[in-house]
Structure formats: structure tokens, C-alpha cells
Amino acid sequence: MSKGLTESPEARREGVLERLSRLMAWSAGGAILFCAVLVSLDVFARNIFNDNLFESFEITIYLYAVTVAFSFSFALTTKTHIRIDVVYARFPTIGRAILDLIALAMLTALSIILAYFAWSLTIESFGLPGPGNYGAVSASDLAVPLVIPQSVWALGLTWFAFVCVIYMLRGLYSFGRGDLAAVTALIGIEQREGEAELEETLSIVKEGDPPSGGGTT
Numbered sequence: 001m002s003k004g005l006t007e008s009p010e011a012r013r014e015g016v017l018e019r020l021s022r023l024m025a026w027s028a029g030g031a032i033l034f035c036a037v038l039v040s041l042d043v044f045a046r047n048i049f050n051d052n053l054f055e056s057f058e059i060t061i062y063l064y065a066v067t068v069a070f071s072f073s074f075a076l077t078t079k080t081h082i083r084i085d086v087v088y089a090r091f092p093t094i095g096r097a098i099l100d101l102i103a104l105a106m107l108t109a110l111s112i113i114l115a116y117f118a119w120s121l122t123i124e125s126f127g128l129p130g131p132g133n134y135g136a137v138s139a140s141d142l143a144v145p146l147v148i149p150q151s152v153w154a155l156g157l158t159w160f161a162f163v164c165v166i167y168m169l170r171g172l173y174s175f176g177r178g179d180l181a182a183v184t185a186l187i188g189i190e191q192r193e194g195e196a197e198l199e200e201t202l203s204i205v206k207e208g209d210p211p212s213g214g215g216t217t
Contacts, residue, residue, distance in 0.1 A: 039060060096189075
């Protein structure tokens with residue numbers, strides 16, 4: 001068990017949760033590409049037929065919400081959520097591990113709250129009167145039953161909450177065993193990541209400096 005926890009981030013991402021999160025992120029990217037195509041077709045339709053044949057505005061709203069929800073877990077498993085490490089980097093290893101767990105605990109609580117209210121909204125929409133048996137529908141020509149996009153959106157947030165809980169349990173397990181390196185590999189900001197970003201920034205600044213002996217003519 002400890003071997004799996006101390007594997008490199010590349011190896012760790014090969015787990016079931018990481019694979020599924022990556023697949024969902026790729027699917028979300030495909031949905032965004034579909035939105036772009038749909039909007040482009042609607043632009044042509046408005047110019048040629050003076051009509052919105054594809055109803056891209058409403059469809060893209062639903063798809064954007066769904067794609068964002070299903071992308072959260074991928075951001076967590078790849079540690080691409082934005083974190084400010086100015087103070088974090090000054091703590092010792094155990095202090096950074098504690099901050100990592102606190103940050104993940106807050107994110108887990110937020111994800112559970114989001115999933116809860118998403119399902120509450122879905123159930124409420126389903127319970128409202130509508131023209132069919134699916135509750136409330138959108139006030140548009142498509143008349144989409146709101147329970148359909150809302151339930152998919154809630155499912156994405158639920159998956160995110162589930163991944164957060166699993167990562168929280170993994171982090172607590174590693175911390176309880178005293179394996180701080182595993183905590184950092186799982187949810188922390190590794191020192192080499194910060195150093196790489198600093199070196200990249202310095203190289204960009206250096207490349208942007210004018211030659212020392214040069215001048216304008």
C-alpha cells in the first residue's frame with residue numbers, strides 16, 4: 001500500500017480515479033469543441049436564413065455548465081487548481097502537509113455543498129408542473145426539460161465531490177503514517193514545481209531584456 005502512495009505523480013495518475021477524470025476532461029473538451037461548431041453554424045444561419053436554426057445559445061449554456069462540472073476532478077488529480085504558495089513555501093514539510101490537508105478539506109466541503117444544492121435544484125425542477133412528465137422546461141423554442149441538463153451537471157459535481165473525499169482519505173492515511181512525501185505527491189505543491197516556475201519566469205525576463213550594449217537609432 002505504501003508503495004502505491006509514494007509513487008511518482010505520473011504513475012499515480014494511472015489510477016482508476018485519475019483515468020476516469022482524464023476521460024471526462026477529454027469528453028468535456030470535445031463538448032466545448034462541439035459548442036464552437038454549433039455557434040459557428042448559427043452565425044452562418046443568421047446571416048443566410050435570418051434565423052437561429054441550431055439554438056446554439058441555450059445548448060452551449062447547458063454544455064458549459066456540464067463541462068466545467070466534469071473538469072473539476074481532473075484539475076484536482078493533476079493539481080492544476082490555482083494555489084498561492086508565498087507563505088506555504090516558508091513552512092517546514094509537516095507544516096506544508098497540514099496546510100495541504102486543510103486546503104483539501106475546504107475544497108471537499110465546498111464540493112459536497114455544490115453537489116447537494118445541484119441535486120436539490122434538479123429535484124425541484126422535476127417537481128414543478130410542466131407540459132410533460134419531466135417537470136419544468138426551458139422558456140425557449142426547444143422547451144428542454146430542465147431535469148436533463150441539471151441532472152448531468154449535478155452528476156459531474158457529485159463525481160468531483162467523490163474524488164475529493166477519496167483524496168482526503170488518502171491524504172489523511174498518508175499523514176497518519178507519517179509519510180509526508182506521499183501527502184505532497186498526492187495533494188501538495190512540490191518544491192520542484194515552484195522552482196521550475198521561477199526558472200521559467202527568470203528566463204522569460206532575461207530573454208526580454210535588451211542587449212547591454214545596444215541602443216535605439
